[in-house]
Amino acid sequence: MSDWLQYEFMRTALWAVLLLVPLLSLLGTLVVNNKMSFFSDALGHSALTGVAIGVIAGVSEYRLVMVLFGVVFALCMNRIRRSRLASTDTVIGVFSSVGVALGLTLLSARGNLANYQSLLVGDILSVSTSELWVLAAALAVTALVWVVCFNGFFAVSISPSVAKSKGFPTALYDNLFVVLVAVIVMLAIRWVGLLLINAMLILPAAASRNVARSMRSYHLLSLIFGLFAGVLGLWLSYYNGVATGPTIILVLAAVFFGTFALRKK
């Protein structure tokens, strides 16, 4: 049963799953609670433009450009989301389309659009050992931010007015959260792909929400569902010779529908 772990790349991939999935599950809890899944989806799509800018600028480490672009993009979207000047839904849809169209246009100008296909679907098996450390650091930072700032994120999401009256710096928390999501999404896209990143972000939390009755169980079940699907998906993909990311998402979707049937009344 364990011969799938005899290969170095599978062991690395397993580590990647064990680091990446908790990271995304944690963020996903509040993305789902704040009804921001469309927001994070648009953010993922904007990665195309981020990469294109990096490529055109000739920056060798294009991921840094991607992260920076993602942060700016997220802050702009958040500003409009908060202003309530226009329908949030529509504005995010516009941002999302621009992110994709601009990215594709810029990349096609270089004449080798096909080279960037990996960005769409990602490949978790391509994680290198040094990248595992990046993931571990990202997880540690996110967990720390969660411990320090969760109350603020949560308080602002339920009622900015009550949060303000209790002395929370509401705008800071609001922006810090989207910046955190932007950074992690941009970091993870290389392995998960921009078509699937949002699913990986929201499905564990969405499944957990079906059955959780407190913030503790919500977090715990998100992590458990995410890790279960991550490991099972990796294992299934190895033995069936199919792509890992999509297999993990399918397992997560199955968990979602399973918990949906058990939904609390």
Added chain:
Amino acid sequence: MSHHSHCGLHCLKIEHITVRASGQTLVEDVSLHAHCGEITALIGRNGAGKSTLFKAILGEIPHTGEVVFTGHNGIPSKRRPKIGYVPQSLNIDDGNPASVLDMAVAYTSRWPAFLPVPHRIRARLKKHFARFDAADLLDKQAGRLSGGEWQRVLLAIATHPHPDMLVLDEPVSGVDTAGLAKFYDLLEQLRGEDMVILIISHDLSFVRTHADRVVLLDGKVLAKGAPTDVFASEAFLKAFPGGGER
């Protein structure tokens, strides 16, 4: 009204508050003083700028004018006043897993609400919530409370820690008569506890019987003073034709 010599911040002074947004003046030059140990009620038709004025007082929206807290001596306070705010509604749907305890922990403590709550914090909240007949609600899911339960939970959160000023934004929608009586009774108790109470209310019979001061607002202040005076004013009769009777 009686003086509470032991209270720290005695008076909320709102001076010349004006709020403008997208070319419109929503609140114009509103000044009012609200005292500790009194219930000050804000009344007016829908869209009169009552909630906007509250947001300005909370510092949530840009405005001109001043909001100051003073002690008995009339000297403005240096410390930030503690504000308890009871909103009209919250962004919480019935699928939200958050329990009342999670909310209370997040709003009133530094303990991360997603971790198991230590016994001492739980005990402290339970004791405080018991006063509002809400101790049993702590383990309920927040999104599934009834109107009356919500009201007591929000009041409990707003009054922990003890605020200098309690601000309530029309907190009585969707509550039955018994629940309402209980709520007004709690407000009466809180009135005696060294806090300025400011309430937006559409319940004119409550305002008549419980408020110490009334401010009638329609963009600007149309009338203010004791309930009997305001209810007898021309502006009141114009704003609430046939209203205010018991």
